[in-house]
Amino acid sequence: MEGLIMWLDFPVYASAAILCWLAASGLFLTSGKKLMNQMAAGLSAAGTTFLLVFIVILWIHIQRPPMRTLGETRLWYAIFISAIGLASYLRWKYKWLVSYSLGLAMVFLIINLQHPETYDKTLMPALQSPWFIPHVIVYIFAYAMLGASSLVALRNLFFVPTEKTIQGAIQMADNLVYLGFSFLTLGLLFGALWAKEAWGHYWTWDPKETWAFITWMFYLVYIHYRFRHPSEHKKAMAILTASFAILLICWFGVNYLPSAENSVHVYSE
């Protein structure tokens, strides 16, 4: 469409970003030196900046916010997930976390590079909203964090750690849940505000909404349980694993439930 010419330059920007992010991840994962970590953070920010420059030029070129096609939304995912990953690193200092987010962001860029036909894939009018991108991004990030937390939980359940090593492991699970849960809450609330703009009501118990809410409740149970029972590790980890199973139903399973016919969230393509 109008912006297709601009997309010809996309591989240049995308490769620059991917190179920066690969270098950043490499440095984060191999080096323990403070200077190296700072360099890695810088490289990670540089990669995001390349994409940001591309999207600004694209925006000016097509004279509308580039939030209308599938390819455009993936650009935003890559930008924000890398940025949120870096922000979480700066706050929580988990180095693998930023590499993980950069990995996710790279996946979105690579999908875009491989499917140039989606640069102009149309979005239905209800999806053309400023809420669409924040809603999806916070959910992707929440799911990524909560997925990571359940990996930690499974490891703690099957490789029985000693009393000494469990502290670090369970603290990591907690921090990931808090990060993920805060984004899950935002995703739910952004969705509510958007629904009010688009469909007239902020909450209609659409099956996807119902399952998102159930997921939210399960993590709520985990948080409250950990709060009161700091030393019941096994049970906490079991709750966390169950919560992730619910999250997966919400993510993939809802489409197959009989209760979900006619849901606005069932994506057919």
Next chain:
Amino acid sequence: MSNKNSRKTRTNPWSYRDGTIVTVAILSLGFAIQAASGGIVIRIAGFPWNLVAGLIFLAILLSAFVLWRKHRAMKWLGSVKAALPAILGFTFLVLLMGFVKQDVEPKNALSRLFGLTHLIKTWPFILINLYLLILLGIATLKRLTPFNLKNTGFFLNHFGLFLVLFSTALGSSDMQRLSMNCYKNQDVNLAVDASGKSVEMPFTVKLLNFTIDEFRPKVTIIETKTGQPFSEKVKERFELMDRDSFNISGFRINVVKFLENSGKVGDSFEAWNEPGSAPSAKVRVTNLTNHSEISGWICSGSFANPAQVLELNDQLSLAMLPAEPRKFSSELDIQAKNGKRVATTIEVNHPFKMDGWMIYQQGYNTEMGRWSNLNVLELVRDPWLPIVYLGIFLMMAGAGFLFFTGKPKNGGTNHVA
């Protein structure tokens, strides 16, 4: 350590066991009342009774807290021991909603008896909501007095959720969702609710113009005989007609001429902008395997005109799909009873606010497409919305706190009064 904990919970009179008993009792009572009342759905009383009930509830909650805050039962009500079973009880109901399709006619006697297909309007749902509100309210008050800055996140999350639950529950009966059928250049001031009852609006709406912006249509290869898509497996099954040339399923398509609005004249198409006109294109198609060429017109057709496909060989044809809408918009002239008059344009995702009503673009005559002379508006009034939003914003701020502060040290027990 864990053994000691679990023994303590068993002997302590205000423990998880009591939390579980209370929650189960509330749910059972709810289902019992629901069954006894013959499975009717419940509506909470409308204004002003909901407001009065809400204020009485708040007054009782506050005074009970002030009077008995030192009592063990009160401390328990504001604790995780009561909260966890309550959350699980609520989750149980929502899980039921996740599996049983909602807002349909009940399929069996059991669903009818317990209201399983309309759970949010049943007694168990309302009672557990009320119980959660009490717990949230007391937990908030407990942490609020004396106020400690470190409890800000706790306050935002719990009080935010309290406000959302409180205002959605009480406001549900004051919320009105109506739909209004507008025909071009006609004044309308009646709308209908879900039950089909007419409601007079405080303003008159006149539809001046309704437009649909369309994306360029897509083309696909179909089997001529069946009209079905040629191959499900091919990745590029559909292509948007926005380039001069592109490949699809082993054919190269060159677009010689594209007409956004057209009608058939003899064997070809010409620009024509009247109801029933449709997009069409003259294309040159090259078979990439044997390099044979064929030219002709394709058209997606409309309610007034049949579609035109281009036969490529014995089996396959090239077809144009109906264009997908990019944007619907309605130009409205709205005249309020008090004399105020506005001209505005509404779109999906861009409603308009008028005298406490939000006006949404909802539908149109899809068969007529962009020539539709009917436009359906949705009108929504929700006077409790500001309180819901306040709760939502508090919770958003609370989510920010969760992100930055993470899990409180020592399980957060430091700041519990």
